[in-house]
Amino acid sequence: MNDAQRAAVEHIDGPTLVLAGAGSGKTRALTHKIAYLVSRGVKPWRILAVTFTNKAAREMATRVQTHLNIPVEGLWIGTFHGICVRIIRREAERWGFKRDFTIYDRDDQLSTIKKAMKEFGIDKERLNPAHALHTIGRAKNEFTSPEDLENKLNGPDAKLKADIYRRYNELLKKAGAFDFDDLLMKPVEKFGRHPDILGEWQRRFDHILVDEYQDTNHTQYLLMKMLCGDYGHVTVVGDDDQSIYSWRGADITNILRFESDFKDAKTVRLEQNYRSTGTILRAANSVVAHNTNRMSKKLWTEIADGDPVEILECGSERDEAERIVSSLKNEMKEYGFSRKDFAILYRTNAQSRAFEDVLRRRGIPYVIVGGLRFYERKEIKDILAYLRLLANPDDEVAFVRAITTPKRKIGDRTIERVSQFVRENGITFIDALNRAGEYASGITATRLKEFSGILKAAAEKGAMSGIDAACEEIVEAIDYKAYLEKEHPENADERFDNVRELITAMNEYENPGEDDGLSAFLAEVSLMSDVDSWEGEVDRVTLMTLHSAKGLEFPSVFIVGVEKGLFPLSRAFDEEGQLEEERRLFYVGITRAEQRLHVSYAASRERYGTYSGGASMFIKEIPGDTCRLIVPEVHPRVSVTERRKPIRRTMEFEDYSQDIPDSDDLSPFSIGSYVSHPKFGRGEVTASSSSGGDVFLTIRFVGGMKKIKSSFVRNAQE
DNA sequence: ACCAGGCTTCTTTTT
DNA sequence: GAAGCCTGGT
Numbered sequence: 001m002n003d004a005q006r007a008a009v010e011h012i013d014g015p016t017l018v019l020a021g022a023g024s025g026k027t028r029a030l031t032h033k034i035a036y037l038v039s040r041g042v043k044p045w046r047i048l049a050v051t052f053t054n055k056a057a058r059e060m061a062t063r064v065q066t067h068l069n070i071p072v073e074g075l076w077i078g079t080f081h082g083i084c085v086r087i088i089r090r091e092a093e094r095w096g097f098k099r100d101f102t103i104y105d106r107d108d109q110l111s112t113i114k115k116a117m118k119e120f121g122i123d124k125e126r127l128n129p130a131h132a133l134h135t136i137g138r139a140k141n142e143f144t145s146p147e148d149l150e151n152k153l154n155g156p157d158a159k160l161k162a163d164i165y166r167r168y169n170e171l172l173k174k175a176g177a178f179d180f181d182d183l184l185m186k187p188v189e190k191f192g193r194h195p196d197i198l199g200e201w202q203r204r205f206d207h208i209l210v211d212e213y214q215d216t217n218h219t220q221y222l223l224m225k226m227l228c229g230d231y232g233h234v235t236v237v238g239d240d241d242q243s244i245y246s247w248r249g250a251d252i253t254n255i256l257r258f259e260s261d262f263k264d265a266k267t268v269r270l271e272q273n274y275r276s277t278g279t280i281l282r283a284a285n286s287v288v289a290h291n292t293n294r295m296s297k298k299l300w301t302e303i304a305d306g307d308p309v310e311i312l313e314c315g316s317e318r319d320e321a322e323r324i325v326s327s328l329k330n331e332m333k334e335y336g337f338s339r340k341d342f343a344i345l346y347r348t349n350a351q352s353r354a355f356e357d358v359l360r361r362r363g364i365p366y367v368i369v370g371g372l373r374f375y376e377r378k379e380i381k382d383i384l385a386y387l388r389l390l391a392n393p394d395d396e397v398a399f400v401r402a403i404t405t406p407k408r409k410i411g412d413r414t415i416e417r418v419s420q421f422v423r424e425n426g427i428t429f430i431d432a433l434n435r436a437g438e439y440a441s442g443i444t445a446t447r448l449k450e451f452s453g454i455l456k457a458a459a460e461k462g463a464m465s466g467i468d469a470a471c472e473e474i475v476e477a478i479d480y481k482a483y484l485e486k487e488h489p490e491n492a493d494e495r496f497d498n499v500r501e502l503i504t505a506m507n508e509y510e511n512p513g514e515d516d517g518l519s520a521f522l523a524e525v526s527l528m529s530d531v532d533s534w535e536g537e538v539d540r541v542t543l544m545t546l547h548s549a550k551g552l553e554f555p556s557v558f559i560v561g562v563e564k565g566l567f568p569l570s571r572a573f574d575e576e577g578q579l580e581e582e583r584r585l586f587y588v589g590i591t592r593a594e595q596r597l598h599v600s601y602a603a604s605r606e607r608y609g610t611y612s613g614g615a616s617m618f619i620k621e622i623p624g625d626t627c628r629l630i631v632p633e634v635h636p637r638v639s640v641t642e643r644r645k646p647i648r649r650t651m652e653f654e655d656y657s658q659d660i661p662d663s664d665d666l667s668p669f670s671i672g673s674y675v676s677h678p679k680f681g682r683g684e685v686t687a688s689s690s691s692g693g694d695v696f697l698t699i700r701f702v703g704g705m706k707k708i709k710s711s712f713v714r715n716a717q718e
Numbered sequence: 719a720c721c722a723g724g725c726t727t728c729t730t731t732t733t
Numbered sequence: 734g735a736a737g738c739c740t741g742g743t
Contacts, residue, residue, distance in 0.1 A: 081733050180733055348729055411719055547731045
């Protein structure tokens with residue numbers, strides 16, 4: 001360890017802020033610190049370590065163990081959400097929650113909010129449910145109650161939104177469900193109301209460590225502060241330049257004001273990078289230097305310069321995929337890289353498609369991380385609905401899904417009647433099904449009882465032979481295989497394989513003991529992210545979003561689709577600060593690369609039925625002396641056949657020709673060219689950007705760097 | 719209760 | 734452009 005790392009590790013008597021640049025060994029420092037604490041006599045179960053993903057948690061636990069060379073029992077390590085689930089389970093009784101609560105994912109949330117809106121008679125023309133959900137989620141991340149939200153918004157819809165928020169919460173409560181944000185918010189709320197219980201937890205932890213602190217939201221911040229109490233034995237590690245989750249409530253001010261928040265905080269900067277070549281690091285530093293809102297920090301490395309960043313101009317999305325796969329294959333030969341050494345990173349999940357096609361056609365094994373998560377697949381959610389209902393018979397969303405999948409001739413009216421019966425009698429959905437005779441007649445009652453029979457049989461199976469047996473029972477009873485073949489003949493087999501995989505996962509699931517197996521399994525599965533199950537050791541090319549790539553590193557990285565409109569996304573220009581966040585995301589991507597970095601863009605890309613493309617403004621922020629532009633011999637633009645294909649109507653034809661972007665229209669002054677200015681003299685263009693229709697150039701004059709409107713300078717010869 | 723076909727929404731990123 | 738949602742017909 002270097003001096004700075006050592007300082008961060010050994011400061012254990014007060015708050016520590018570790019400002020850790022990309023690749024500066026922060027995970028290493030954190031792991032060492034935990035080990036150090038244990039070696040100094042701190043009991044492992046009195047240490048709480050918060051990581052950003054479950055995978056990181058697992059890795060850290062393993063590394064601490066290897067480091068100490070003894071088993072470390074009882075360490076509290078996990079994501080904020082995971083830790084909160086544990087806390088809620090333990091305090092369920094005293095806080096008035098049921099232990100077998102359900103965790104609602106986005107789909108479940110959406111159907112709940114739609115129900116709430118329907119009750120208020122608001123149609124979705126007036127208020128988009130997704131937007132309402134966003135507002136509520138945001139509020140919960142900022143620890144804002146419906147009442148506070150109403151005051152805060154004070155627009156025409158303030159009352160309406162607050163009402164929906166309130167009702168939405170009631171519906172969750174009735175269903176015995178928490179959404180992701182509740183997992184964080186409820187503990188903070190309850191701790192605030194029960195100082196005695198909070199005291200117990202404060203005394204429980206001697207030291208708290210938080211990784212990726214720049215991406216914590218206000219509610220997480222409050223929780224952390226509460227648990228620290230007055231002792232302030234806390235270590236936070238983060239990098240303001242890598243804050244990329246503001247859209248999900250991450251509050252960068254948490255890290256910016258740590259020093260004023262915690263008295264006598266010791267700040268340690270880790271600025272030596274052990275990951276990337278000098279050139280890549282220089283490119284990264286220059287790019288992020290375009291941001292104004294940041295703490296001062298300058299990364300350096302002892303690693304040699306290495307190869308220039310390759311900037312690849314491509315014709316179309318397809319062309320981009322082809323070229324990149326070719327250059328990837330080429331690099332395997334030339335540098336001796338294997339498949340697992342490569343990552344293809346993109347801004348949006350939809351971009352994976354073209355690469356998938358090409359990789360598959362050329363027979364190169366790959367893995368896509370993200371996009372549709374395993375547990376979000378329809379077939380998995382269908383089966384899980386039954387299990388959720390068993391674990392928590394108040395879960396309305398699960399009830400509706402289970403009873404309608406597969407179709408069993410029970411319609412909306414009947415479902416509404418069951419719900420009403422549940423409400424009126426304060427009973428569970430399962431109880432209501434068993435008493436079907438009291439509100440439904442004849443054939444309908446028989447059908448309802450049939451459904452409840454399936455659940456009962458599964459519950460008995462589960463009690464006897466485990467959750468996987470219960471699951472199997474359900475799949476058989478509803479003849480899910482037949483259902484898949486009928487509904488999805490094109491990929492029924494694949495889907496059924498997923499169901500089998502689910503059963504296997506249940507079979508392998510080891511119940512940590514204190515919890516009921518089924519609800520513990522369901523909770524874990526809900527909090528699982530896609531990187532969690534990504535195995536970097538398998539020899540495959542990895543494809544993922546830039547967001548998912550945070551914290552990872554690869555010998556060779558391709559950042560693709562660095563185009564106008566796509567990265568930065570055009571909507572980043574709408575809101576203050578969003579552009580800088582996109583730039584940080586680019587910075588995160590660049591700093592994933594150890595040896596080779598490639599950045600590519602297409603001159604024209606079909607998106608959303610229309611066309612966009614051309615080099616992103618970010619391309620010009622990569623200094624000329626760190627990169628090499630690779631333009632295809634035959635300028636690709638768009639070939640004739642490609643132009644024809646999407647055209648159906650004459651109208652579109654006319655529009656289309658105008659849509660072809662000029663890939664180098666940002667400025668007549670290219671990076672690296674020389675210009676002269678009447679006052680500052682001759683200088684080299686190092687970057688250009690545009691805002692408000694004007695093009696600004698960053699120019700290196702003899703006297704220093706200046707940012708100047710392009711109309712004030714003229715071309716100069718070298 | 720279910721289906722077909724038209725219409726709108728969508729792609730930002732995720733625990 | 735595709736997927737999902739809604740509507741009106743059966």
